Amino acid sequence: MEGYPEKLPAKMKGARPARILVHICCGPCSIIPLKKLLEGQSKVWGFFHNPNIHPYSEFKKRLESVKRLAALLSVDVIYDEAYRPTGFIKGMKRSVSPGSAYPQKDARCRYCYSTRLEETAKAAKANGFDAFSSSLLYSRYQDHGEIRRLGVDLAEKYGIIFYYEDFRTFWQDGVDESKAAGLYRQKYCGCVYSKIERYSPKYKIKKSVTGST
Numbered sequence: 001m002e003g004y005p006e007k008l009p010a011k012m013k014g015a016r017p018a019r020i021l022v023h024i025c026c027g028p029c030s031i032i033p034l035k036k037l038l039e040g041q042s043k044v045w046g047f048f049h050n051p052n053i054h055p056y057s058e059f060k061k062r063l064e065s066v067k068r069l070a071a072l073l074s075v076d077v078i079y080d081e082a083y084r085p086t087g088f089i090k091g092m093k094r095s096v097s098p099g100s101a102y103p104q105k106d107a108r109c110r111y112c113y114s115t116r117l118e119e120t121a122k123a124a125k126a127n128g129f130d131a132f133s134s135s136l137l138y139s140r141y142q143d144h145g146e147i148r149r150l151g152v153d154l155a156e157k158y159g160i161i162f163y164y165e166d167f168r169t170f171w172q173d174g175v176d177e178s179k180a181a182g183l184y185r186q187k188y189c190g191c192v193y194s195k196i197e198r199y200s201p202k203y204k205i206k207k208s209v210t211g212s213t
């Protein structure tokens, strides 16, 4: 698939690492990665880090959904509850679209993935985990190859394993289980631009559904 590294380094394949920190974007996207990793007998912690969700009421709904899931699965989670969407917008525009009024989706999302994955890699390293991963690897609506490529690059940068698995295989299971668990299921990816694209006829790209973060 385009954008994939030809081969993952050997240490990123095979057996699951002993201690892994999983970036959590939302409850519905996290249920499968967390459950699969717990089945593999890894020591699994979550890391909720999504400061760009718009508006604050939506951020709170997603945060509460993750807390509900963590209780259901008995998983420890590090919560980054600081809400700072303007930091994301400023950094993203400076990085990917300094001259344009409206940032293009591909470049914007690449920046978004990289910031969330990098914070996870740093938190994993600082807290003594062997590896990091992300619930973004579950979503059918994200650029899976780009997330994988960024994860591999960050693993090298921080000297920590990026645990890769294509959790999209279990897509329907995740939908069914999140509904059964009564988790909040969002209607757009998260940032202000994704909300505009979901609801404005001018910018509408495609119907965004739950699990799109």
Ligand code: SF4
Pocket: 052, 108, 109, 110, 112, 113, 189, 190, 191, 192, 193, 194, 212, 213
């Ligand atoms: S659409 Fe989703 S992945 Fe892309 S920038 Fe917005 S929140 Fe991030």
